[in-house]
Each structure stands twice: as structure tokens, then as C-alpha cells.
Amino acid sequence: xxxxxxxxxxxxxxxxxxxxxxxxxxxxxxxxxxxxxxxxxxxxxxxxxxxxxxxxxxxxxxxxxxxxxxxxxxxxxxxxxxxxxxxxxxxxxxxxxxxxxxxxxxxxxxxxxxxxxxxxxxxxxxxxxxxxxxxxxxxxxxxxxxxxxxxxxxxxxxxxxxxxxxxxxxxxxxxxxxxxxxxxxxxxxxxxxxxxxx
Amino acid sequence: xxxxxxxxxxxxxxxxxxxxxxxxxxxxxxxxxxxxxxxxxxxxxxxxxxxxxxxxxxxxxxxxxxxxxxxxxxxxxxxxxxxxxxxxxxxxxxxxxxxxxxxxxxxxxxxxxxxxxxxxxxxxxxxxxxxxxxxxxxxxxxxxxxxxxxxxxxxxxxxxxxxxxxxxxxxxxxxxxxxxxxxxxxxxxxxxxxxxxx
Numbered sequence: 001x002x003x004x005x006x007x008x009x010x011x012x013x014x015x016x017x018x019x020x021x022x023x024x025x026x027x028x029x030x031x032x033x034x035x036x037x038x039x040x041x042x043x044x045x046x047x048x049x050x051x052x053x054x055x056x057x058x059x060x061x062x063x064x065x066x067x068x069x070x071x072x073x074x075x076x077x078x079x080x081x082x083x084x085x086x087x088x089x090x091x092x093x094x095x096x097x098x099x100x101x102x103x104x105x106x107x108x109x110x111x112x113x114x115x116x117x118x119x120x121x122x123x124x125x126x127x128x129x130x131x132x133x134x135x136x137x138x139x140x141x142x143x144x145x146x147x148x149x150x151x152x153x154x155x156x157x158x159x160x161x162x163x164x165x166x167x168x169x170x171x172x173x174x175x176x177x178x179x180x181x182x183x184x185x186x187x188x189x190x191x192x193x194x195x196x197x198x
Numbered sequence: 199x200x201x202x203x204x205x206x207x208x209x210x211x212x213x214x215x216x217x218x219x220x221x222x223x224x225x226x227x228x229x230x231x232x233x234x235x236x237x238x239x240x241x242x243x244x245x246x247x248x249x250x251x252x253x254x255x256x257x258x259x260x261x262x263x264x265x266x267x268x269x270x271x272x273x274x275x276x277x278x279x280x281x282x283x284x285x286x287x288x289x290x291x292x293x294x295x296x297x298x299x300x301x302x303x304x305x306x307x308x309x310x311x312x313x314x315x316x317x318x319x320x321x322x323x324x325x326x327x328x329x330x331x332x333x334x335x336x337x338x339x340x341x342x343x344x345x346x347x348x349x350x351x352x353x354x355x356x357x358x359x360x361x362x363x364x365x366x367x368x369x370x371x372x373x374x375x376x377x378x379x380x381x382x383x384x385x386x387x388x389x390x391x392x393x394x395x396x
Contacts (some may be wrong), residue, residue, distance in 0.1 A: 002290045004263040010248040013260040016233070017226050028215050030287060032245060033252055035214070040249040043211040044242040046229060050208040055230055063231065065202040089228060092200045189284040195373065 007033070059130070061106040061123040063088040071104060078102040083140045084127065084156065086110050086149070092144065102140075105130065110148040111155055119155055127156075131165060141169040205231070231380075257328070259304040259321040261286040269302060276300040281338045282354065284308055284347070288340065303328065308346040309353055317353060325354075329363060339367040354379065 003011065007029050008148035014025035032040060056062065057107035064070070071077065071091070081102030085091055091104050109122040130136070141156055143149035157167040174183055183191070201209065205227050212223035217268035227311030230238060254260065262268070269275065269289070283289055289302050307320040328334070339354055341347035355365040370388035372381055381389070 002293060004252060004261065004267075006244070006251045006263055007247040007261065009240075010244040013244045015239075016237060016241075018229050019222070019225075024217070026287065027217075029248065030261075030285075031216050033248055037210075037249065039214060040245055042207075043214075044245045046208040046211045047238055047242045047245075050204040050227065050231055051235065052235075053204045054202060063202065063205065063228075065204055069202075088230075089224065095200060146316070172383075 018117075057106075057110070061108055061126065062091055062104060062106050076101075079135055080137045081140060082127070082130070082136050082138075082147075083142050084144050086152075094142065100150060102138075103136075107143070107152065110143060110146075111153065112148040112153040114148075122152075124156070128159065131160070131163070136165065138166045138168060141167065143169075145172060228333060252319075254306070255304075257324075259300050259306055259324065260289055261304075274299075274368065276335055278335045279338060280325070280334050280336075280341050282327070283340050284342060284350075291307060292340065301334075305341070305350065308341060309350040310346040311349065312346075320350075322354070326357065329358070329361070336364045336366060339365065341367075343368075 002008070003026075010029040010061075011022070011025045014028045015022060020028070025086075039092050049173065053065050054063055055065070055067055057064045057067055057072055059068045059072040062071065066073075069151055078101050081100075082105050083094065083100060083102055084105045084107060085094065086107055086109065088106055091106060093101055094104075105123075105127045107122045107124060107127075111117055111119055111122065127139075131139070139156070139160055141153045143152045153169050157169075160167050171194060172187070172193055174180065174187065174191050177197060180188070180194075201224075208227040208230065209220070209223045212218055212226045213220060215223075218226070227393040230241075233241075251263050252261055253263070253265055255262045255265055255270055257266045260267050260269065264271075272368070276299045279298075280303050281285065281298060281300060282303045282305060283292065284303055284305055284307065289304060292298055292302075303325045305320045305322060305323075305325075307315060309315060309317055309320065325337075329337070337354070337358055339351045341350050351367050355367075358365050369392060371384070371392055372378065372385065372389050378386070
């Protein structure tokens, strides 16, 4: 009886999203009612369309609306390099800097012994399949600098190196704009180990 | 090209909600894709239903799916009291404490001279209409304890008092559980002015 049924149901839907508690869900639901009919219709349509039209690229595992995705089918890209990331958002972050012009491979997860996620639970086998009879000469590992990211990176390099493929990973060091005073010890250690000549 | 079109559109829809920036919208959109078909369908359906089925009660101005709303038509409620609030969420907050059994009037806004909102821009005229030939003997003003809330409260009491209607407002004082040390000066002033005998 607290809220009319239609709004109670909408609050419930908003509450299912991550990081949205009961109060925020209520605020969002009430705001939605004050939005224009067109905006609300578009919102509902976009929800259904995103769920219906998006799929994972059968080559790289990236979230896409075309299969294979536009990166995999782009003939202008450098086919000798594959950059390996955890999820599709990382591809977008990488594309934003407009520096890397090779291909991608999206793992859709990380190896996490603590959570019982092994190499067979992520999109890793297809990477190895891709590397057979391909022109790839370098695999760049760009997993997060976390324990799971490091474990995944280590595993991939151990599997690929014996096959004679060059495996690299993103540099570790001080983030641009950060203070040495507040850097954690491991970051500082990596920064001094990997120091570069000026 | 950063994101496939369906997800870019969904991110755009989420960004239109208050307090949701580009990063949160992206996170929510990606999360939506990982939700079950049923949850996403419900979400879309609830959005449309809330927008389509909800209306404002023609008596009290509250957001409702029945007109007049279930509070206005509830014969067991005390018809001699009207509690005046800013919006429909305040009615729900009040109903939660299960203490007040009278009627409500929702202003759908507050008088705000700073933002050019005058008495004619909120749902106030209908309150005065309601009071004519009714059995109401007390109007309880429960607007927020902010500048706009005070201005609205003052305006309503000036309009209604000459008509011989008793006008009261919610008590001002220390919030339960709060520290005197951290209370602001105006709150302390109100708390000492309105001190009660033990």
C-alpha cells in the first residue's frame, strides 16, 4: 500500500541493478514518471534491443551487434597482434586512446583460483585456436593489475611461450598524475624495476 | 564505434536518469545484458506501465493508479485533518510510521521565489477548494525544513488562518539519534524555543 503497484514494480526493477539501493531505486522510478513519453518509450525499447540484438563475436568474444565484429572484419587492422583483455569495456577503453591498431581477444572473465574459476571457464581455448595457422606474432596481455589479472596473465604466457609466440603485457609503474608519497609498495617496486632511460 | 549501437543507445537512456553519469550508465547497461531475459522484459514492461497507468489523484494530487486514490476513498480515515506535503514520496514516508490516519494533500512542488515558482505553479488552489464546505478542522503542514519549505508553509498558513482553519506544522528540533555538538545553530535555536516539559 506504500506505493501504487505500477511504481512499486518499477522500483523493484531498478533495485535489481548493481549499486542501486531501495532509496535510489525509488528516486529513479519517480523521476521516470516525470520524463517525457518519448524518453520512457525509448528507454524500454533500448533495454529490449540491447538484450535481443547483442551477441558475442565468434572470433574475439567481444560484445557486438554484428558477428564477426567490426574490429575482427576490419581489413585495415594489424593482423599480427592480438591484445587480450578481460571484458568488452576494456576494448572500448583501449580504442579510445587510438594508438593500438591490432586485433583483440576478450576473455569474458579472469582465472580466479579463489573463486574456483579455471582456464576452461573463460574464453581462452578460442584464443589458442585463433593462434594456430594465423599470422599473429605478438600477444599483448592487458588484464587488470590485480591478483586475478596477474594469475591469468601468467597462465597465458606459460601456455603460449613454448609455441614460440612473443607474449608481452602492459607496463607496470606509477600512474600518470599520481604521487610517489601515496603509491603502494608493489607499484613503487615495479616502477623502480622497470625504470626507463631518459 | 566505441560501443555497438544497441548498447550505446541503452547507455544514453541510463544517462538521462538523475545522478547517473557516463561511467555508471555504462556499468548499468553492461549489467543489463547479463540479466535474464525475463528480468529485462519485466523492466521494460514496468517502465511503460508506470508511465501509462499512473496519474495524479484529482482530489489530493498524489501519484496513483486509481482516481480518486485509495487514501481519499478510504472511509475509515479521519476526514477532519489534511496533511500537506511536497510530493507523493512524502505521503509514503508518513504512511510508513502508521500514526497519522487523516487525509493528505500533495503540492507537487514548493513555492520558491529564487526559482520563480509562485503559489499558482503548485497544486495549492485545489487545497483551498477542498477546504470549502468540508469537515476539515486542521491542516498540518509537513513541507521540508528548507527555505522553500518554510516559505510555502508560511504562505499557506497566511491564506488559511483568516478562514478560521487551525494550521499546524511538524515540530522542529533535534533529530533522534543526533549529537548536540554537530547540530546546526538554527536547529538548536528551534530545539530550545520549542522545549517540552518532562
